[in-house]
Amino acid sequence: MQDILEIAGIQFKSRLWVGTGKYKDFDETARAIEASGADVVTVAVRRVNIINRKEPNLLDYIDPKKYKILPNTAGCYTVEDALRYSRLAREAGVSDMVKLEVIGDDKTLFPDVCGLLKATEILAKEGFKVFPYSTDDPIIARRLVDAGAVAVMPLGAPIGSGLGIRNPYNLKIILETIKIPIIVDAGVGTASDAAIAMELGADAALINTAIAGAKDPIMMAMAMKNAVIAGRLAFLSGRIPKKLYASASSPIEGMF
């Protein structure tokens, strides 16, 4: 069955997208990504280590020819910083996509949606393919589409919290009302959370901490891969409605 995710003319082979943060080392990062089957990975933009040039480079472990690189603006609390990091990321030369984060608060890491909207508009005009990391607010999602986002990335729960999909009803409204791809980003704690996001109809799920922070990240990457596939197939196949009372699976006829 052909079930290709296409965003802004780019075809994505996997519906599981993974982050590259919080791993023990780059070798573990590379092995987890491989096990996850993801073909898109997020990265952050930071200063080069000038002092220690022996320090390995992430891109030596994640080949940009093999993986689509989605740079983020994690850590940016203002529109200006988010623009600056986005532009630097594009100049680095591996991608014109940006997972746009304008963070509002360091305890929740919830997005500052006013800033996010402003930055999305500016970057979209500059030709970026903007993937804004948003709250699960259907109205903000709509505004981000109007501002030129190529996809919207509503959170399931706070970044790194592992709380799962806390507001499936809001996500459902977003999925029903937004006509561009929706990638659930942040909050997934374990495989069933990823499956729930996909069963709701999300186009993809972006997961980092749940994999990197697991006792066995490689095995969890495989679990997430299978959960995303299972959730997607369940969504496409059309689940049965929930009913209060039983309906027998075995026939009455022929009983004695």
Added chain:
Amino acid sequence: MIIKLNGENYEIPYICSIEELLIKLNIAKNGVAVEVNLNIIKKISYNTFMLNEGDSVEIVNFVGGG
């Protein structure tokens, strides 16, 4: 000549281009971006863009992130 490099004072012995600075620092051009006094410098200009005393230079690359 002293420049500000990634937030720290850094001495370069003579006026040099960004390209020369990257070579001196053993940093490959691919996968990095360079900003001088908040202006992004295109890779194509690395060999002609000369650094001046007091310039604030940022050299960034990609690290693990979510």
